[in-house]
Amino acid sequence: MSIQSTIEAAASTLPPSLSRIAAAIRENPSIVIDMTINELAQECRTSVASVVRFCRAIGFAGYAALRMALATELGKEAAQFSARGAFGSEISDEDTLQEAVSKLAALELLAIEETVARLDxxxxxxxxxxxxxxxxxxxxxxxxxxxxxxxxxxxxxxxxxxxxxxxxxxxxxxxxxxxxxxxxxxxxxxxxxxxxxxxxxxxxxxxxxxxxxxxxxxxxxxxxxxxxxxxxxxxxxxxxxxxxxxxxxxxxxxxxxxxxxxxxxxxxxxxxxxxxxxxxxxxxx
CATH class of the missing domain: 3.40.50.10490 (Glucose-6-phosphate isomerase like protein; domain 1)
Structure with missing residues (x-):
């Protein structure tokens, strides 16, 4: 299961301080790569301890482990989406209609693949x-x-x-x-x-x-x-x-x-x- 899907699934069950961290990462996953733990805590109006609790809530020992795993996942997906004609998984206001549709299709294909891969x-x-x-x-x-x-x-x-x-x-x-x-x-x-x-x-x-x-x-x-x-x-x-x-x-x-x-x-x-x-x-x- 991907980290981003794990966060999406857990978001509704997290307490408010952790939910804000989840929302920030869901909106822009690269924020974890770009920011230190202190910067992310400040961005999400919470504490460093809350960021650590968030990492543990989604299965990671700490921020460094989440950062490394998410960087690897984003790198793989950049290549995957690019191969499908979708440059990144999120739709932005700068996308053409063709790019937006390609991104949506890529997200739907990814959902099917991950759902079947994790099926019990x-x-x-x-x-x-x-x-x-x-x-x-x-x-x-x-x-x-x-x-x-x-x-x-x-x-x-x-x-x-x-x-x-x-x-x-x-x-x-x-x-x-x-x-x-x-x-x-x-x-x-x-x-x-x-x-x-x-x-x-x-x-x-x-x-x-x-x-x-x-x-x-x-x-x-x-x-x-x-x-x-x-x-x-x-x-x-x-x-x-x-x-x-x-x-x-x-x-x-x-x-x-x-x-x-x-x-x-x-x-x-x-x-x-x-x-x-x-x-x-x-x-x-």
């Missing part, structure tokens, strides 16, 4: 088993996460699975309480802290459903409410209208879940896709 296949397999064994699949997310939930529901319905996207938070909680068959509840939230989605999974778990979280935040309420937590590794761009890069990473995990479920009943899946395709073809003719 044991957890993925367990989540697939839970979905495959459920008679009822409940999916919930807010904003852009709802679109991701709808995407998975659409795919599952196409192969004959009983999947429901719940649009209202009250409806979502009520649906988890009224369980008449084996149920799995899947919650989507990039931050892992969306209160309605957390309550949805917590209530579902209390009433006997298997619970799955799709989030970027490992130490988050949503991850703690899940039996199986799947994590995205992303860095959002400056212009995140709701969610952009995080949505792409979530959709990657959705496709992983769907492919895994589909493979469990391969011939039934192929037959279901053929029949639904033929039925929809009649609407196109």
């Amino acid at each position: 296949f044991g957890v993925l397999e367990a989540a697939i088993t839970a979905i495959d064994g459920a008679d009822r699949i409940l999916l919930y997310g807010i904003g852009a996460s709802q679109f991701v939930a709808e995407d998975l529901a659409h795919k599952l319905l196409r192969v004959g699975r009983n999947a429901h996207v719940l649009a209202d938070p009250h409806e979502a909680v009520a649906a988890t309480v009224l369980q008449t068959a084996p149920t799995v509840a899947i919650g989507f939230s990039h931050s892992g802290a969306t209160i309605e989605t957390v309550r949805f999974l917590e209530t579902a778990r209390r009433h006997g459903a298997a619970t799955i979280a799709v989030t970027s935040a490992k130490d988050s309420p949503l991850a703690r409410a899940a039996d199986h937590a799947l994590f995205t590794e992303v860095r959002e761009s400056t212009f995140r209208a709701g969610a952009m890069v995080s949505r792409i990473a979530q959709l990657t995990l959705v496709d992983c879940l769907f492919v895994g479920v589909a493979k469990r009943r391969f011939h039934e899946t192929v037959d279901a896709l053929r029949r639904t395709h033929e039925a929809m073809q009649e609407l196109r003719d």
Whole structure:
């Protein structure tokens, strides 16, 4: 997992003094290379001790270790983004439209690569088993996460699975309480802290459903409410209208879940896709 993705994922769970350091580095990662620890502490209106605590919170012994590792990461990414026609990962007001689009594409490709590279296949397999064994699949997310939930529901319905996207938070909680068959509840939230989605999974778990979280935040309420937590590794761009890069990473995990479920009943899946395709073809003719 990259340092910048680690900081992005941890940012929402850090205390205010450490959160300011995270925000400064997310906005301009090279600040760590350019500034001493005293200068960074002053820039972020905090103390040297807080900078050290921040380094430890994201897995480094101290500022020197973070500085060296981030310098290496930025060097590698400069070459990687340059090869893709994107000179740096962040969009600036000086970029042409072509440069801005190239940078966005590079960020989305990086999110897919890092999400798959860090994917815990044991957890993925367990989540697939839970979905495959459920008679009822409940999916919930807010904003852009709802679109991701709808995407998975659409795919599952196409192969004959009983999947429901719940649009209202009250409806979502009520649906988890009224369980008449084996149920799995899947919650989507990039931050892992969306209160309605957390309550949805917590209530579902209390009433006997298997619970799955799709989030970027490992130490988050949503991850703690899940039996199986799947994590995205992303860095959002400056212009995140709701969610952009995080949505792409979530959709990657959705496709992983769907492919895994589909493979469990391969011939039934192929037959279901053929029949639904033929039925929809009649609407196109």
